[in-house]
Amino acid sequence: MMTKPILMALCVLAAAPAFAQAQGETQRDPAKTEVWKPIPVAVATPRDAAPSDAVVLFDGKDLSAWESEQGGKAPWSVADGAFTVVPGSKGIRTKQRFCDIQLHIEWRSPAETRGFSGQNRGNSGVFLQEIYELQVLDSYDNATYPNGQAASIYKQAIPLVNASRAPGQWQTYDVIWKAPRFSEGGGLASPARITVLHNGVLVQNDTVLSGKTEYIGAPSYSPHGCAPIYLQDHDAKVSFRNVWVREL
Missing domain, CATH: 2.60.120.560 (Exo-inulinase; domain 1)
Incomplete structure (x- = not known):
């Protein structure tokens, strides 16, 4: 009979390739780490004047x-x-x-x-x-x-x-x-x-x-x-x- 620790170790080993593959895809695809929201509000900063939201x-x-x-x-x-x-x-x-x-x-x-x-x-x-x-x-x-x-x-x-x-x-x-x-x-x-x-x-x-x-x-x-x-x-x-x- 397979013991519980051995079974858990086998599960981790089985999942490792999938995790590595997912991690590799993230490293290869810059879009995976791009955050598009919220979008910062635009503030005008004229020279020698206060910012537009001041x-x-x-x-x-x-x-x-x-x-x-x-x-x-x-x-x-x-x-x-x-x-x-x-x-x-x-x-x-x-x-x-x-x-x-x-x-x-x-x-x-x-x-x-x-x-x-x-x-x-x-x-x-x-x-x-x-x-x-x-x-x-x-x-x-x-x-x-x-x-x-x-x-x-x-x-x-x-x-x-x-x-x-x-x-x-x-x-x-x-x-x-x-x-x-x-x-x-x-x-x-x-x-x-x-x-x-x-x-x-x-x-x-x-x-x-x-x-x-x-x-x-x-x-x-x-x-x-x-x-x-x-x-x-x-x-x-x-x-x-x-x-x-x-x-x-």
């Missing part, structure tokens, strides 16, 4: 997509295709709320640096969902604590390198933001994550955030939904232009 948050003309953090019209100045912080006027935020996004934003610190240093030189911030800060600072030949320099996740993550340009020059942040997720009970299901290119250089590589930005104390999470992008008034005349997002 939400343009500043078109060089007005701040109609923004409002004051206190409510009402955004109080910052607009001129020459850019908008600039009016010190003492408070921050501004988008009227639209966002979760996962690709963000493009260009910024420029004041050219005049005499008498200013550290955190007092060209300070502002890009806050994702209003509470997670990507630092804006003139960090060109300007010493400060590294987790507070330009392209840091403020008080949490030091940038991989300092890609800052000289004061008065336009700089770019390209950001991939993955919003945190919370359970129905309010617990943290997955933390926020961010990737940042500063002037085309990778400075935050899928960085995991420990919670909302805190000036004093450790960061922590509390449940929230989609929220505006917020730009900070930190008493410096920082300018911004070419701001757009793609919802992911």
Whole structure:
């Protein structure tokens, strides 16, 4: 009588040629590994303009997509295709709320640096969902604590390198933001994550955030939904232009 192990082995040996034949057919026929659906949506990418599927948050003309953090019209100045912080006027935020996004934003610190240093030189911030800060600072030949320099996740993550340009020059942040997720009970299901290119250089590589930005104390999470992008008034005349997002 043939034992069960021997019978199974014979079945495997019998199936092997058929499997090898099928595998050989796949290797010989490229169509076997072609996937035709879903078809990616076509997105136009004009030179020096936002992608066709982007939400343009500043078109060089007005701040109609923004409002004051206190409510009402955004109080910052607009001129020459850019908008600039009016010190003492408070921050501004988008009227639209966002979760996962690709963000493009260009910024420029004041050219005049005499008498200013550290955190007092060209300070502002890009806050994702209003509470997670990507630092804006003139960090060109300007010493400060590294987790507070330009392209840091403020008080949490030091940038991989300092890609800052000289004061008065336009700089770019390209950001991939993955919003945190919370359970129905309010617990943290997955933390926020961010990737940042500063002037085309990778400075935050899928960085995991420990919670909302805190000036004093450790960061922590509390449940929230989609929220505006917020730009900070930190008493410096920082300018911004070419701001757009793609919802992911």
